[in-house]
Amino acid sequence: MNNEVAKSDSVMFNNSLISADDALAFLLDSSIAASRIEVVSLDDSLDRVLAGNIQSTINVPGFDNSAMDGYTIALDDHQVSQKNLVFNVVDRIPAGSTGNELKMGCAARIFTGAPIPKGANTVVMQEECQLSKDGTQILIERPIKLNENIRPIGNDITKDGIILSKGRKIQPQDISLAASVGIGNLEVFKKIKVGVFFTGDELVEPGNSLTPGKIYNSNRYALVALLKQVGCDVINLGNIEDKLKATCDALESLSNQCDLIMTTGGVSVGEEDHVKPAVEKLGELNLWKIRMKPGKPLAFGKVKQVPFIGLPGNPVSSFVTFCIFSLPFIKKMQGNSHYESKIVKVKANFECKRAKPRREYARVQIDNSSETLLANLYPKQGSDVMSSVVWADGIIEIPEDTVFEKGTILNYYPMNELTR
Known part of the structure; x- marks a missing residue:
C-alpha cells in the first residue's frame, strides 16, 4: 500500500497553512455518503x-370535512350572500360518522373533522348561528358564502x-x-460506526487522583458524547498503551469494525507520538496546518481505506475542529442532505483593531435584547479554557487579515446546531 503523504506541492498538504474553507471543502469532497x-x-x-x-x-384529508364546530348547510344559489336566513336542522354529524344527504335549504349540526355530507356546500361556525328553542332551526343573520370552513379533499397532502x-x-x-x-x-x-481510542501516558481517568504532570482525559468524554449526540454508534477502546504496536493493533481492530476512526491529540507535525507512524504504516496520513485559531493541527487520512480524523489535543481546539470540520463530514457520511453548518448573521459587540493572520472561531454569548442579535466575547479565548465553551451560546467567525469596528456583521454558528 502506498503510504506516501500527498505531493509536497499540493495546496492541501504542503508545509504552508491552508484556509479553513479549503480544508472543509476537501473533507466534504472526501466524505462518502452512506449506502447501507x-x-x-x-x-x-x-x-x-x-x-x-x-x-x-x-x-x-381523504374527504371534504368541517374545519370547526357549527352547522353545514345546503345553500341554494339564490341564498348566497343573503342575510337573515333560516334553515331546518335535520341531522347531526359528529367526527367519525357520515351524515345523510342534505336537501337545499337544510342544515346539519357538524363537528370539527366530520365529513361534509352530500348536498352541503358551506359551514357556519356555531357562534354565528342562533338555534331555536326546540332545536329544529337556525337563524344566520350575516351573509353566507359558498365553501366557508370546508377543508377540501387533499388539502394537506395529495x-x-x-x-x-x-x-x-x-x-x-x-x-x-x-x-x-x-x-x-x-x-x-444505517448508523455509521465511529471507532475512538486515546493515547498518552499523561492521561488519567476522572475519578482517580492526579499525580504531578498528569491531566484528566476530558477529550475522551467530549468526543464520545459529541458522536453519540449526532447519532453515531461508538466503539470506544478507551486509553491504550502508548506504544507503536498497541496503537497499530487498535487502529487495525477499529478498521475492521468501523466506518470512521477518530482520535484526539498527538498527530501534528513534529510530535513524538505513535498515532502518526501507526496510521502511515496501515494506510496514509495527510497532515494539515489550518489557518485558524484554535485548532491549527488537524489530521485526515485512511486506515485500510477507512477514513481517519485526528483532532488537536487541546480541549477547546478539539471541540471547535469537531464542530467546524468533523460534524459536516459525519453528516454527509450519514446521508444527511443538510450537512453544512447553519450560519446566522449577528453584530459583533466588540472591535478588532489588529488584523490577525488566522481565522478565529471565538466563543460568544448572544444578547437578544436589541433588534439585531449582538455577540459578546468570552474574556478568555485560550484553547485550554473549556469553560468558555460551556458559557457560550455559539461560535463567531472572525475573518483573517481583517480589522473592524463594533457593530460589524459577522458569521455566527449556534451551539445547538454545531453539536447536532
Missing part, C-alpha cells in the same frame, strides 16, 4: 436519516405526492406526517 439501509418503525425513527423519498398513497425527502433527518413532526398517511415503517440509512 435498514427499515425501522416510526417509534425508532427519530433523528435517523431517510434513505429515500416518502410518497403518500392517500389524500389527506396522493402520490412526496411528503418527506431523501436525506432528511427525521424529526417528531416528520413522524406525525408519515403516520397521518398510514406509513408505519421508514427506510433509513
Whole structure:
C-alpha cells in the first residue's frame, strides 16, 4: 500500500497553512455518503436519516370535512350572500360518522373533522348561528358564502405526492406526517460506526487522583458524547498503551469494525507520538496546518481505506475542529442532505483593531435584547479554557487579515446546531 503523504506541492498538504474553507471543502469532497439501509418503525425513527423519498398513497384529508364546530348547510344559489336566513336542522354529524344527504335549504349540526355530507356546500361556525328553542332551526343573520370552513379533499397532502425527502433527518413532526398517511415503517440509512481510542501516558481517568504532570482525559468524554449526540454508534477502546504496536493493533481492530476512526491529540507535525507512524504504516496520513485559531493541527487520512480524523489535543481546539470540520463530514457520511453548518448573521459587540493572520472561531454569548442579535466575547479565548465553551451560546467567525469596528456583521454558528 502506498503510504506516501500527498505531493509536497499540493495546496492541501504542503508545509504552508491552508484556509479553513479549503480544508472543509476537501473533507466534504472526501466524505462518502452512506449506502447501507435498514427499515425501522416510526417509534425508532427519530433523528435517523431517510434513505429515500416518502410518497403518500392517500389524500389527506381523504374527504371534504368541517374545519370547526357549527352547522353545514345546503345553500341554494339564490341564498348566497343573503342575510337573515333560516334553515331546518335535520341531522347531526359528529367526527367519525357520515351524515345523510342534505336537501337545499337544510342544515346539519357538524363537528370539527366530520365529513361534509352530500348536498352541503358551506359551514357556519356555531357562534354565528342562533338555534331555536326546540332545536329544529337556525337563524344566520350575516351573509353566507359558498365553501366557508370546508377543508377540501387533499388539502394537506395529495396522493402520490412526496411528503418527506431523501436525506432528511427525521424529526417528531416528520413522524406525525408519515403516520397521518398510514406509513408505519421508514427506510433509513444505517448508523455509521465511529471507532475512538486515546493515547498518552499523561492521561488519567476522572475519578482517580492526579499525580504531578498528569491531566484528566476530558477529550475522551467530549468526543464520545459529541458522536453519540449526532447519532453515531461508538466503539470506544478507551486509553491504550502508548506504544507503536498497541496503537497499530487498535487502529487495525477499529478498521475492521468501523466506518470512521477518530482520535484526539498527538498527530501534528513534529510530535513524538505513535498515532502518526501507526496510521502511515496501515494506510496514509495527510497532515494539515489550518489557518485558524484554535485548532491549527488537524489530521485526515485512511486506515485500510477507512477514513481517519485526528483532532488537536487541546480541549477547546478539539471541540471547535469537531464542530467546524468533523460534524459536516459525519453528516454527509450519514446521508444527511443538510450537512453544512447553519450560519446566522449577528453584530459583533466588540472591535478588532489588529488584523490577525488566522481565522478565529471565538466563543460568544448572544444578547437578544436589541433588534439585531449582538455577540459578546468570552474574556478568555485560550484553547485550554473549556469553560468558555460551556458559557457560550455559539461560535463567531472572525475573518483573517481583517480589522473592524463594533457593530460589524459577522458569521455566527449556534451551539445547538454545531453539536447536532
